[in-house]
Amino acid sequence: MIHGMNHFTVITEDLPRTLDFYVGVLGLEQGPRPDLGFAGAWLYAEGRPILHVYADRPVPSGVAGVIDHMAFSARGLREVKGRFDARGLKYDLRQQKGSGTWQLFCHDPSGAKVELDFEPSETL
Numbered sequence: 001m002i003h004g005m006n007h008f009t010v011i012t013e014d015l016p017r018t019l020d021f022y023v024g025v026l027g028l029e030q031g032p033r034p035d036l037g038f039a040g041a042w043l044y045a046e047g048r049p050i051l052h053v054y055a056d057r058p059v060p061s062g063v064a065g066v067i068d069h070m071a072f073s074a075r076g077l078r079e080v081k082g083r084f085d086a087r088g089l090k091y092d093l094r095q096q097k098g099s100g101t102w103q104l105f106c107h108d109p110s111g112a113k114v115e116l117d118f119e120p121s122e123t124l
Contacts, residue, residue: 007050008070010112015039015055017109022051025083026072026116045072059110069105069113077102077122095120 012018019041022028028043028051038056042049050072074080081104084091091106100120107113 005050007052009052009054010108010110011054011057011059012108012110013055013059014109015041015053018053018055019043021108022053025087025089026074026080026114027076069115071115071117074104074116074118075122077104077118078124080104080116080118081124 010018019030022043023030028045030041031044031049033040033042033049038054040055041053043051043053051070081091081093084104084106089106091104093102093104095102102118102120102122104116104118105113106116
């Protein structure tokens with residue numbers, strides 16, 4: 001029986017740029033990764049590895065399958081938005097009707113769609 005999400009994996013042809021996005025902009029932390037025999041990284045949130053990055057293969061062209069996006073629970077809406085603005089990164093910020101959850105949608109350097117969900121109580 002499933003009891004939680006373990007991790008997502010993204011493919012990149014530019015590991016430094018991808019790490020800068022996920023670590024420098026989104027605030028994940030690079031952490032321990034076993035020697036898997038190929039380049040990549042494991043990125044952590046609150047001590048848990050939640051995003052694996054493969055850097056040993058080309059990014060597939062065309063449709064990436066049936067997964068539309070990955071979503072992360074996040075904190076610090078004002079600060080995160082500020083980092084996007086300071087770097088001139090595109091994003092779509094909206095507040096859900098009904099729940100009031102703030103959603104920031106963007107794409108990583110390789111084109112993966114990312115959603116960050118912030119509590120309704122956060123303010124800009």
